[in-house]
Amino acid sequence: MEQIEFDYPSKRKVSRKAHVGVVGSGDLEVLLEPVEGESSHVFVRTSVDGFRDTWKAVLDRFFAKYDGVVRIQINDAGATPGSVLLRLEQAVEVSEQ
Amino acid sequence: MSYERDDANSINRQSFIELDARERAKALFDVGTSRELLGPFDRVESPWLSMQGVTPQADDGCVVMKGKISGQAAVVVALEGAFQGGSMGEVSGAKLTAALDLACADNEKGVPTSAVMLLETGGVRLQEANLGLAAIAEIMASILALRKHAPVISVTAGTVGCFGGMSLAAGLSSYIVLTREARLGLNGPEVIEQESGVDEFDSSDRALIWAIHGGEQRYATGLADALVEDDTQQLADVVRQLIAKGVPPVHRSSQVALYRGRIAALDTSRQWEPRELRATWGTSSSVEEKP
Amino acid sequence: MSEHTGIRGTVWFRALTGQAYPMSGDPDSVLTADALLGEDISRFLCVVRNPHARFPCARDGQVGLEEAYTLATRVREIIEQDKNAIKRPIIAIVDVKSQAYGRREETAAIFLAAAAAADAYGTARLAGHPVITLVVGHALSGGFLTHGYQANRILAFDDDGVMIHAMHKEAAARITRRSVESLEKLGETISPLSYDIRDYAKLGLLHKLLHVDSPDNPSQQEIQHVRDELIAAIEDARNSPVDLSNRLQSKEARETRKASILTRSMLEAQWADEQAN
Numbered sequence: 295m296e297q298i299e300f301d302y303p304s305k306r307k308v309s310r311k312a313h314v315g316v317v318g319s320g321d322l323e324v325l326l327e328p329v330e331g332e333s334s335h336v337f338v339r340t341s342v343d344g345f346r347d348t349w350k351a352v353l354d355r356f357f358a359k360y361d362g363v364v365r366i367q368i369n370d371a372g373a374t375p376g377s378v379l380l381r382l383e384q385a386v387e388v389s390e391q
Numbered sequence: 392m393s394y395e396r397d398d399a400n401s402i403n404r405q406s407f408i409e410l411d412a413r414e415r416a417k418a419l420f421d422v423g424t425s426r427e428l429l430g431p432f433d434r435v436e437s438p439w440l441s442m443q444g445v446t447p448q449a450d451d452g453c454v455v456m457k458g459k460i461s462g463q464a465a466v467v468v469a470l471e472g473a474f475q476g477g478s479m480g481e482v483s484g485a486k487l488t489a490a491l492d493l494a495c496a497d498n499e500k501g502v503p504t505s506a507v508m509l510l511e512t513g514g515v516r517l518q519e520a521n522l523g524l525a526a527i528a529e530i531m532a533s534i535l536a537l538r539k540h541a542p543v544i545s546v547t548a549g550t551v552g553c554f555g556g557m558s559l560a561a562g563l564s565s566y567i568v569l570t571r572e573a574r575l576g577l578n579g580p581e582v583i584e585q586e587s588g589v590d591e592f593d594s595s596d597r598a599l600i601w602a603i604h605g606g607e608q609r610y611a612t613g614l615a616d617a618l619v620e621d622d623t624q625q626l627a628d629v630v631r632q633l634i635a636k637g638v639p640p641v642h643r644s645s646q647v648a649l650y651r652g653r654i655a656a657l658d659t660s661r662q663w664e665p666r667e668l669r670a671t672w673g674t675s676s677s678v679e680e681k682p
Numbered sequence: 683m684s685e686h687t688g689i690r691g692t693v694w695f696r697a698l699t700g701q702a703y704p705m706s707g708d709p710d711s712v713l714t715a716d717a718l719l720g721e722d723i724s725r726f727l728c729v730v731r732n733p734h735a736r737f738p739c740a741r742d743g744q745v746g747l748e749e750a751y752t753l754a755t756r757v758r759e760i761i762e763q764d765k766n767a768i769k770r771p772i773i774a775i776v777d778v779k780s781q782a783y784g785r786r787e788e789t790a791a792i793f794l795a796a797a798a799a800a801d802a803y804g805t806a807r808l809a810g811h812p813v814i815t816l817v818v819g820h821a822l823s824g825g826f827l828t829h830g831y832q833a834n835r836i837l838a839f840d841d842d843g844v845m846i847h848a849m850h851k852e853a854a855a856r857i858t859r860r861s862v863e864s865l866e867k868l869g870e871t872i873s874p875l876s877y878d879i880r881d882y883a884k885l886g887l888l889h890k891l892l893h894v895d896s897p898d899n900p901s902q903q904e905i906q907h908v909r910d911e912l913i914a915a916i917e918d919a920r921n922s923p924v925d926l927s928n929r930l931q932s933k934e935a936r937e938t939r940k941a942s943i944l945t946r947s948m949l950e951a952q953w954a955d956e957q958a959n
Contacts, residue, residue: 318473485945528831562797586783
């Protein structure tokens with residue numbers, strides 16, 4: 295298991311926290327919480343080691359569009375980059391409801 | 392009670408099996424009355440998995456919800472079959488035990504509170520081995536204490552099934568609810584094949600597995616109290632009806648003379664066609680029996 | 683792996699009760715006796731090997747259908763007899779290889795049989811009977827859940843032949859995709875995985891580890907020592923709650939089962955707080 299952390303500058307206040315997904319084979323869970331300040335923090339724990347660059351690419355892409363100030367925890371059991379993005383978008387959707 | 396397939400309504404049916412543990416738990420309560428306890432944001436997770444390189448889940452695969460069912464207090468504990476096969480670890484086990492104990496304490500204080508366990512589990516989580524087994528022993532003790540006051544209902548819908556030590560927890564419940572997609576047994580086919588050989592149990596024989604462990608067979612042999620369709624509404628209705636029935640006069644696991652007699656009557660010189668048992672074990676359930 | 687399985691059970695059953703027979707109508711695999719222990723007539727129960735068992739998968743010391751329902755019968759008998767009397771102690775002597783792994787067992791619902799035995803032991807405990815388990819050999823998996831794990835107090839010998847575990851080594855290694863060696867190595871640092879009874883003791887579930895020099899052939903002095911410890915455990919159980927809360931209160935549990943204790947206290951706080959969420 296590998297732990298990876300990232301920070302992204304953000305501005306917009308988010309009102310609700312959101313939890314989606316399950317740590318099942320090929321899937322992941324996302325915990326998204328509003329925080330104070332001007333940067334978002336992402337903490338990833340993944341069962342598949344050695345994919346730091348891939349995680350960075352996926353999260354770069356996500357934060358290119360998303361501007362909420364949040365703390366995100368990802369618990370991953372080997373999801374594809376596509377599934378990771380989908381889960382992140384799903385978490386955003388729940389938090390903006 | 393058995394509920395026949397009604398294909399005309401299948402389009403309007405909301406599958407229960409397709410729901411995750413959290414959605415399953417919520418679906419059983421009166422609308423708007425449930426709240427989750429020790430949810431994912433409390434982050435009480437397994438302390439043992441990450442030290443073995445396994446990613447933990449923030450709720451340890453166990454969802455506890457409290458609320459009202461038919462206007463009466465109830466707790467629902469749902470195991471998430473997609474996380475580590477729904478296996479019982481230290482934390483998931485402690486959540487289930489504590490929920491049962493708190494319900495028991497409320498009953499003793501005069502607040503009737505029932506419990507529903509949604510069991511999709513292979514039993515002990517082997518990465519937590521002895522703490523998982525100990526947790527199951529404690530869950531069983533807590534079921535025994537609670538079921539004197541209020542019904543404890545176990546539901547297995549599928550697709551994981553209920554196996555290992557947790558099948559004993561199901562066995563101790565006041566009522567067992569299964570779907571046709573559910574399986575219930577102590578030892579899974581792979582384990583039996585490994586321990587006793589392929590002649591004893593061929594784990595690739597799907598038909599044999601369903602004939603023995605399947606929900607339909609368990610119901611037809613009087614080992615389950617209800618057989619329901621994979622339909623969330625129907626399942627929630629059945630849980631309501633069973634809660635309304637209250638504590639059964641005699642629990643199935645206390646009917647020792649009846650079952651000991653049935654075991655004594657079996658011809659053990661050969662393997663049986665599982666259906667043979669239906670004629671002699673029938674659909675007699677604890678619900679109908681007088682104390 | 684377990685040459686002594688079933689032998690130690692008989693040895694200790696005889697040592698503590700002076701005999702080793704099944705009761706009338708019971709299978710040879712379940713020994714039952716009522717014998718004096720301190721000031722109490724206690725009921726002793728033990729599952730032993732029975733090469734002639736009716737069920738082929740329950741001939742080697744496993745707890746099968748007949749064993750489970752016999753245990754349930756013999757425990758319930760005591761509950762019934764003592765309904766309006768002093769609750770006699772029930773002593774489970776444990777040396778069980780596992781539950782029975784068979785097709786007949788699954789078909790005839792061994793899950794219910796096992797639950798029925800656990801029900802009887804647990805019901806006895808809740809009714810006020812001191813239920814004491816003495817692990818003299820193996821206590822594995824569903825076998826232990828069926829026979830022994832519902833006790834108020836669990837005693838075990840501090841001996842290499844004693845093993846309490848969720849699954850035997852070979853199967854656990856296969857399922858977790860590890861070698862037996864790496865599983866043993868992991869057990870050195872992660873106590874719930876260990877097969878060593880001294881590591882099991884660190885979990886805080888045991889009332890006591892008992893040192894016995896020759897558990898296969900005990901001396902009169904050793905037998906007396908074990909009797910004294912059983913009597914003390916009965917006394918302790920009688921003066922304590924009938925639930926299993928003691929398993930979380932020991933010094934060891936407060937260390938190793940921290941997560942269980944935290945889970946319970948947080949859940950309790952949120953349970954009462956109707957405003958939460």
